[in-house]
Amino acid sequence: MRPPDPVMQALIEQSFIPVDITLGTPDNVTAHCGPHSLEKCTDCDVDYTTLNRISKTLHMNPGLRCPPPPNVVSQKLSAAISNTKEEGNALFKAGQHEKALQRYTMAANIAAQRPPWEASQLMREELSTILSNRSAAYYELGDYVSALTDAESVITLKRPWSKGHFRKARALMKLEKYQEAKDAIQLGLSFEVGNSEMTQMLSDIDVVMRRLQSRPERRLKRDTAPPPLPLSA
Incomplete structure (x- = not known):
């Protein structure tokens, strides 16, 4: 693999904001806010609904290693x-x-x-x-x-x-x-x-x-x- 561009890497790290999360059911594949253990929390200003839907789908389909590109339609x-x-x-x-x-x-x-x-x-x-x-x-x-x-x-x-x-x-x-x-x-x-x-x-x-x-x-x-x-x- 080519090494990451140092300028882009610096921009990514500069904009990175750590978030306190906990993992929930099933099998610790869903994200919740750390302080309240909620999937969607107004106090923490986070919404993991879409992320968790993808995570649950992948968990229920172990043969699917990663989501296909958006242009692939069922x-x-x-x-x-x-x-x-x-x-x-x-x-x-x-x-x-x-x-x-x-x-x-x-x-x-x-x-x-x-x-x-x-x-x-x-x-x-x-x-x-x-x-x-x-x-x-x-x-x-x-x-x-x-x-x-x-x-x-x-x-x-x-x-x-x-x-x-x-x-x-x-x-x-x-x-x-x-x-x-x-x-x-x-x-x-x-x-x-x-x-x-x-x-x-x-x-x-x-x-x-x-x-x-x-x-x-x-x-x-x-x-x-x-x-x-x-x-x-």
């Missing part, structure tokens, strides 16, 4: 995710929204099992599409709170994608949160200017809001009413 896992999602899509198109919901949930669970060394963007792309479809299934089932929750998760995973903002606005409309729906659709349009579906929704929201403003007594009743209870999934 094709079997990709096929399972894609096939399960497509099964959900077929059920959704057939109007079987409850069964579609179950397939989307299974597809999301499989996608979340990708090993930590694979590119995180791949899992984000898969999950954003699956959760967008699941939001649509919740919407068709009348569970607008869950539809909103999934739409917000889509936005967290893939903020520039207008579909997440569209799903969010639709759910908010059903929950009678018209100003929030308008804000959501306007943000979506900022990422995809001229989208006809969202432009029409913005127009529909404006019509509803103008109608409510012309009837102040009804508006006051809406504003003071308790929020709707979440429906069963």
Whole structure:
């Protein structure tokens, strides 16, 4: 092996900060903060969650001496995710929204099992599409709170994608949160200017809001009413 560059070595040593850790189960392969024995500790400002996930995976697969490069993707896992999602899509198109919901949930669970060394963007792309479809299934089932929750998760995973903002606005409309729906659709349009579906929704929201403003007594009743209870999934 070539000897390390002395300048780079000096920079590494200069920036090195020792951390007090303890080793935890299973078999002392997980890291925790020394003072509190926590995997994620705000007092010590450390978070070993990702590191420990990799460590546990390697521990459970002793034949895997080191993680493969990020461009190596599990094709079997990709096929399972894609096939399960497509099964959900077929059920959704057939109007079987409850069964579609179950397939989307299974597809999301499989996608979340990708090993930590694979590119995180791949899992984000898969999950954003699956959760967008699941939001649509919740919407068709009348569970607008869950539809909103999934739409917000889509936005967290893939903020520039207008579909997440569209799903969010639709759910908010059903929950009678018209100003929030308008804000959501306007943000979506900022990422995809001229989208006809969202432009029409913005127009529909404006019509509803103008109608409510012309009837102040009804508006006051809406504003003071308790929020709707979440429906069963």
